[in-house]
Amino acid sequence: MFEVYETKVRITADNDAEAEKVREAMKEKKVFLINLMGSPGAGKTSTLIRTINALKDDYRIGVMEADMDSDVDARTIEALGVKVIQLHTGGSCHMDADMTARGLDRLNVDDLDVVFLENVGNLVCPAEFDVGAALKVMILSAPEGDDKPLKYPLMFTVSNVMLMNKIDTKDVFDFDPEKALARAKNLNPDIVPFCLSAKTGEGFDAWTAWLKCTIEAWRTEG
Numbered sequence: 001m002f003e004v005y006e007t008k009v010r011i012t013a014d015n016d017a018e019a020e021k022v023r024e025a026m027k028e029k030k031v032f033l034i035n036l037m038g039s040p041g042a043g044k045t046s047t048l049i050r051t052i053n054a055l056k057d058d059y060r061i062g063v064m065e066a067d068m069d070s071d072v073d074a075r076t077i078e079a080l081g082v083k084v085i086q087l088h089t090g091g092s093c094h095m096d097a098d099m100t101a102r103g104l105d106r107l108n109v110d111d112l113d114v115v116f117l118e119n120v121g122n123l124v125c126p127a128e129f130d131v132g133a134a135l136k137v138m139i140l141s142a143p144e145g146d147d148k149p150l151k152y153p154l155m156f157t158v159s160n161v162m163l164m165n166k167i168d169t170k171d172v173f174d175f176d177p178e179k180a181l182a183r184a185k186n187l188n189p190d191i192v193p194f195c196l197s198a199k200t201g202e203g204f205d206a207w208t209a210w211l212k213c214t215i216e217a218w219r220t221e222g
């Protein structure tokens with residue numbers, strides 16, 4: 001007889017243990033880590049820019065830009081005057097907890113309050129790999145369609161927040177935010193939704209006010 005070794009199960013179990021270590025270390029240092037996920041072109045970087053601008057007077061912010069290659073997003077973020085590091089995943093289509101731990105180490109978070117990880121643009125495996133963040137935020141943009149929760153259920157199941165971006169284009173793309181939300185809530189009743197547009201700025205006041213409250217609650221709890 002031979003052994004059937006469930007490689008994938010093993011990898012994600014090891015990753016989950018590593019992610020817990022990251023979460024504990026960040027709690028210890030009082031650094032609120034946010035894992036920002038979404039498809040390529042969903043508007044992760046532009047959403048990040050508006051979010052950082054709303055938070056940077058209150059918190060010392062760092063950003064880890066994860067990409068398979070290139071540094072275009074890191075350059076854009078650096079212009080905001082926040083601490084940034086570009087992480088090259090070397091062809092990997094997601095960040096895992098170990099890569100995140102190394103990135104946090106290189107960034108040096110001792111002088112930071114909030115760190116955003118802009119994950120690799122992908123709705124599939126970033127959802128499978130917990131990186132140890134205090135908050136998982138996913139972006140669904142209107143052009144992608146309101147059926148995405150049906151096609152990529154895990155992303156909506158694991159995320160704490162769903163940002164429906166490019167909401168100014170919803171009529172053009174026949175995107176129904178209520179349908180998208182109903183489908184996401186079917187998978188994850190606790191998901192917190194916001195409609196916004198990184199282009200016009202609409203919706204950002206509500207999202208960033210909620211985020212500040214969430215960060216404050218986390219900082220004062222146990």
Ligand code: MG
Nearest residue numbers: 044045073118
């Ligand atoms: Mg980007």
Ligand code: ZN
Nearest residue numbers: 092093094125
């Ligand atoms: Zn991947």
